Amino acid sequence: MTDPAHRLDPGAPVIAIDVGGTDTKAAAVRADGTIASVLRVRTPPAGPDAGQAVVRLAADLVQRFRDEDPAFEPAALGLLVPGEVDERSGIARYSANLGWRDVHLRALAELETGLPVALAHDVGGAGEAEYRLGTGAAYRDVVFLAVGTGIAAALFLDGRPYRGGGLAGEIGHAPVAEGPECFCGGRGCLEAVSSAGAIARRFGTRTGRTVPGAREVLELAQAGDRDAAIVWEEALDGLALALHTVVALLDPGAIVIGGGLSEAGPALFDPLRARLERRLTIHRPPALLRAALGEDAGVLGAALRARAVVG
Secondary structure (H helix, E strand, O other): OOOOOOOOOOOOOEEEEEEOOOEEEEEEEOOOOOEEEEEEEEOOOOOOOHHHHHHHHHHHHHHHHHHHOOOOOOOEEEEEEOOEEEOOOOEEEEOOOOOOEEEOHHHHHHHHHOOOEEEEEHHHHHHHHHHHHOHHHHOOOEEEEEEOOOEEEEEEEOOEEEOOOOOOOOHHHOEOOOOOEOOOOOEOEHHHHHOHHHHHHHHHHHHOOOOOOHHHHHHHHHOOOHHHHHHHHHHHHHHHHHHHHHHHHHOOOEEEEEOHHHHHOHHHHHHHHHHHHHHOOOOOOOEEEEOOOHHHHHHHHHHHHHHHHHO
């Protein structure tokens, strides 16, 4: 674990796997809640067979943990994956990043590993960790917003996660502008305007200059680059509009923002908070908080889900 302070309460020993678009992070969690071991490996390449490849990778990681410590016997596996996930049926419906459709990941992983498997959406799992263990722990109604390559949310209402029919929280595909086109086929989606990936792309489209990511756009804006400032301000406006809708609909006590864009710190949170508060009229402003668990949130969330399987 990158931060030894991040741990769970005592409970069943489990294995937690967080599958990302580029890397997969896995952790073995002891019964006392501490992390016995962490592994980071490349995620299998995208394609129609990526689901089966992820299952084989999960089985390999489970075996590697067992080989490292023969006394460690996990009770369950928590598996977080991106895209559309039907957690009730255990089916990974769709992943734009990894290219699969309708893969019975839970059943396949249980067959390959011999363990009970909790399959969950990556943002939902990370959000649960932030809600139970991070900055959201002091609040009963929380929206966790992950702003990175894409944008998605996890909802926790009246002390419980809310998933609707499986797509609750896909706020990245709510419209906040007239354009640009989004990968989902819509126009002006929040993800196409305000995600870290979109900020870099939109700056490149506007100027013809390629930058590695949103951080560089922000640095240019702070240095007085007008094009960078416009792209950054439009991203903030899109986020404020989306959060205004969230507040009007759910009235959460807190909105916790994680993902790569949250690393901007006050440069993101201060103007975003001001924009949101200017928009609100009859609604109370929520606490707008930076996520505390960083890249550990995914494996911690996967571990929480795995423990829930075995009680």
